[in-house]
Amino acid sequence: MSKYHYVRKSITWDGHRYEVRGKTEMEAVERLSELLTSLQEGRVLRSGDTLVDIWYQEWKRVYKAPADLTRKSLQLYDEKYRKYISPAIGTLPLRDVHDVQLQSILNDQRGMSFSHVTKLRMVMQEMFRQAYRSRLIAFDPSVGLRLPKNVKRSFRSITEEERAHILEVAKYHPSGLWVLLILYSGLRPGEAAALQWKDIDFDRNEIHVYKAVESGSNHIKTPKTPAGIRDIPMRSELRRLLWQAKGEPFSLLFPTKRGTVRNSSGIWKQWQSFAKELDLHMGAQEENGKIAHHAIAPDLTLYCLRHTFCTDLQRAGVAINIAKELMGHSSIAVTADIYTHRDQAILHSNISKLDTLDASFAQGPISASDTT
Structure with missing residues (x-):
């Protein structure tokens, strides 16, 4: 069961869907009201006060959706964000997110697969790197994130x-x-x-x-x-x-x-x-x-x-x-x-090549007359 509990509210503006979250019904309504005001005034993405949830939606719409990614790839971003990132920091303004919070999200995935944790880190790094490039934040909190201990699964050959x-x-x-x-x-x-x-x-x-x-x-x-x-x-x-x-x-x-x-x-x-x-x-x-x-x-x-x-x-x-x-x-x-x-089997077959080499040594050095 998730340790995060929140209420979600959504609104459609100019053909795009926005979602906010709050720990209570009242907090969610207040955030929705703030979002609506920001949309009306055209200042949703003008400062670090932008909520992480709102930035993710805009970032995906502007930078990822037009990138000719497959539907599965876009779903992967949503899955990682909604299940792991948003519950932890989605209601925070961008400027209030620090590296320790992002590292904690990764650390909570200790023991999970290598593929999962690397993709989770990728989503955080991509969205915060762009926020920094867009000058919404003064520093990128995703720099230097370390992967927790994980399981690197690999396929094997059949016996x-x-x-x-x-x-x-x-x-x-x-x-x-x-x-x-x-x-x-x-x-x-x-x-x-x-x-x-x-x-x-x-x-x-x-x-x-x-x-x-x-x-x-x-x-x-x-x-x-x-x-x-x-x-x-x-x-x-x-x-x-x-x-x-x-x-x-x-x-x-x-x-x-x-x-x-x-x-x-x-x-x-x-x-x-x-x-x-x-x-x-x-x-x-x-x-x-x-x-x-x-x-x-x-x-x-x-x-x-x-x-x-x-x-x-x-x-x-x-x-x-x-x-x-x-x-x-x-x-x-x-x-x-x-x-x-x-x-x-490959190790044995290659060692057998040394046996052939040993046999050639046993025959003694090659004399000049042997080469004529």
């Missing part, structure tokens, strides 16, 4: 046991081809959901990737970065499976039952269906139609399949710069983060 079960379940499960496509090509789930049969180039033996389903919706968009646009050569087994399932050029490879594009929720449900069958195949116990004792690892996710494609490239000796292109990573550092994960 050989998991791979064997996945390959078996994929033979009969309705989503089997979809799962194998991601495993054998490293596509992101949103990229796979946007594929049409015309994107499968059997003549060139390539999958043309140039669009993806926007996270949080069923809209198809171009990839986040130019690196996402790529042509992935097909492995022979994947080509065979796709050829067997070949459909009309402009039809989706993996549509919903209504023939539409799967959104994020649909993709998640598709994986949950496959994961449940995989769980049973691995020995899970079912009672009254529900799994009572799981056999599947709790950290086995859909993205583990994409991660596995990358580690398979490493195991096969594919150069990291080539892997970067195939994965659609914008930076080789992202690929390197996967390539540097510990893999005992």
Whole structure:
């Protein structure tokens, strides 16, 4: 339960919605009245007396909404602000916000994911940096904010046991081809959901990737970065499976039952269906139609399949710069983060190279006559 309690009041002015908050009904009404007067006099954003809540709304409207951000990105700003920032400082004037307050908001998220705390800090830094640039405040309280202790979650490769079960379940499960496509090509789930049969180039033996389903919706968009646009050569087994399932050029490879594009929720449900069958195949116990004792690892996710494609490239000796292109990573550092994960098989195979070197030393030095 939140430790912050407040009353919200809103008003629409010149086509834009403004919201104020107060600890009591009377305080909220008073702030709304002050806001209305400020709007009428055209002085909402002229000083540090502007409430943080009002500044956030104006900042997002003026600086973020026109920046061609996705709907999900704008929702992320709202989610971080409304749940964590506004309850703590939303009713304060900008000039009264200090770094210790912002740091306290971050510290309250101790133990949360690295992604969450970094995004929360980003929102605070962006909105207060702009307030400083707009000369609404004399200093930027977001400078030097430190992340609290957090959990940096990462995906892993599937084990050989998991791979064997996945390959078996994929033979009969309705989503089997979809799962194998991601495993054998490293596509992101949103990229796979946007594929049409015309994107499968059997003549060139390539999958043309140039669009993806926007996270949080069923809209198809171009990839986040130019690196996402790529042509992935097909492995022979994947080509065979796709050829067997070949459909009309402009039809989706993996549509919903209504023939539409799967959104994020649909993709998640598709994986949950496959994961449940995989769980049973691995020995899970079912009672009254529900799994009572799981056999599947709790950290086995859909993205583990994409991660596995990358580690398979490493195991096969594919150069990291080539892997970067195939994965659609914008930076080789992202690929390197996967390539540097510990893999005992790779460690053993590389140590065996030293055995070969030892054998060459055992033969003794090469004489001049050996080189003629």
